[in-house]
Amino acid sequence: MTYIVKDACIKCKYMDCVEVCPVNCFYEGENMLVINPEECIDCGVCVPECPIDAIQADTVDGSEFWVEMNQKYALEWPRITLKGESPSDADEWKDVPNKFPNHFSPKPGNS
Ligand code: SF4
Numbered sequence: 001m002t003y004i005v006k007d008a009c010i011k012c013k014y015m016d017c018v019e020v021c022p023v024n025c026f027y028e029g030e031n032m033l034v035i036n037p038e039e040c041i042d043c044g045v046c047v048p049e050c051p052i053d054a055i056q057a058d059t060v061d062g063s064e065f066w067v068e069m070n071q072k073y074a075l076e077w078p079r080i081t082l083k084g085e086s087p088s089d090a091d092e093w094k095d096v097p098n099k100f101p102n103h104f105s106p107k108p109g110n111s
């Protein structure tokens with residue numbers, strides 16, 4: 001089992017999750033974060049830290065896509081351990097549904 005980040009995180013990136021992870025397994029893209037499923041120790045500490053419930057267990061139905069997506073980009077993006085600046089328009093994006101097809105960026109983050 002692991003935890004993964006879903007597309008609710010896109011363009012929100014509040015980053016309250018990263019500093020609580022005991023194994024530093026969050027990775028930063030240009031507009032969202034992912035978890036490395038190989039490194040996550042399933043502690044669940046990050047889940048209540050995310051204000052928009054973007055983090056969920058892989059036992060939830062339909063998680064296969066997100067496990068693969070998190071694994072792929074965790075290997076391409078830089079590790080992030082400190083909370084950075086959220087985009088100024090993050091609040092406007094937090095309730096937008098199904099952001100992956102139209103708003104996902106595969107570019108690495110740079111904070
Ligand atoms: S707190 Fe939630 S929305 Fe923010 S970066 Fe972490 S997973 Fe993404």
Ligand code: SF4
Nearest residue numbers: 021040041043044046
């Ligand atoms: S569940 Fe625990 S180990 Fe996994 S990403 Fe969240 S805080 Fe890190």
